[in-house]
Amino acid sequence: MTPEQIEQLFTRTDGSYAFARWGRPIVPVVFGVEDETLKVVKGAVEAVATLAGAQMDELDGELGANLMFFFSRDWDELLDVPDLGRLIPDLEPLVGRLKAANASQYRAFRFDNDHAIQAAFVFLRMTGEMADIPAETLALSQAVQVIVMWGDQAFAETSPLAVLPETGATILRPEIAGVIAAGYDRMMPAVASDKSHALRLFARLQGAT
Template identity: 60%
Template sequence: MTPQEIEALFTRESGEFLFARWGRPIAPIVFGVEDETLSVVKGAFEALAALSGHKLAETDAELGSNCMVFFFRDWAELPQVPGLDGLLPGLADLVARLEAEGANQYRVFRFDAEGAIKAAFVFLRMDKALSRLPAEELALAQVAQVFLLWSEGAFRDRSPLAVAGDTIILRPEVAGLIRAGYDPVLPSVARDPAHALRLFARMEPAL
């Protein structure tokens, strides 16, 4: 992966370069799945935490749970979730737009005063396409996409996952980039495209 390719992964559709990682431990909670799938999603968080060196927590002092993952069948279910409209102002308009687009997934981030990630909301409408995916594959891909603030189109044309034998893994360059992004020497937030060079210099093949 070249510095230019890394830069593109964090360049917004507006043309702005913006890198951000979590500035606090991630305290995830999952809604709408059975215990078997719940353990798979938690396993994905644990795997990414081990890869990045970033901590997980049972609770967040400010928000309780700061990374919420919702599985559901219809976008119309979201406004019925108690308190969700308070966490996400404009939820009704967002749901209407996602329904009109036929979207099956959406992620929303919240940031602290410095611009580091402090909360994330992952919405997965389990249509035929998502329902066909093995739980391990779906969970790993989604968790990888909330560990850093990727650009809107970072994985639009290519999944962050790869196949190694019979196992689904993160693509080595994606894993290496996540690990580099959490180097404690680097800032949690960067708006200068030169940050891509710093990430490039720290990338190693993932084990």
């Protein structure tokens, strides 16, 4: 990838550059799925965390779990989740906006005092095309999109995943895997708002080849 392509991955619609990685061990929990799907989602999170070199744990001292996946058939179901309104400010207006936009997914982040990722919330409405996506593909895609904070349009045109023609298996695109690993390099900052950060990521990718 070129430095410009990497920069675009973390550029927001207002033109600002914003990168953040997790500042604490990741503790996932999944709501609204059968046990088999739960294992798939947690397995995908573990695989991406291992790639990144991010830590995982069984318990977050503050929230219990800090990476929460909510699967539903209808956005209104979120309003019935106990205490979710305490975690997601203005939950009712948010549900209204998601319904109005006919959205199929939404992600929200919370940040610590250093602006590293403290918690992430993934909401998925499993109807239409979303319901037809294999669980492994959906889980891997969502895990990738919460391992760091990407730009708003990072994967609007190109998925972070690819299908191996030989086997049909879905994998994380190698260049995206490289960017994630570079972002978690212990010499790199957990948070960055200057575009020069993309050049540092590029340099690490070159060093890894």
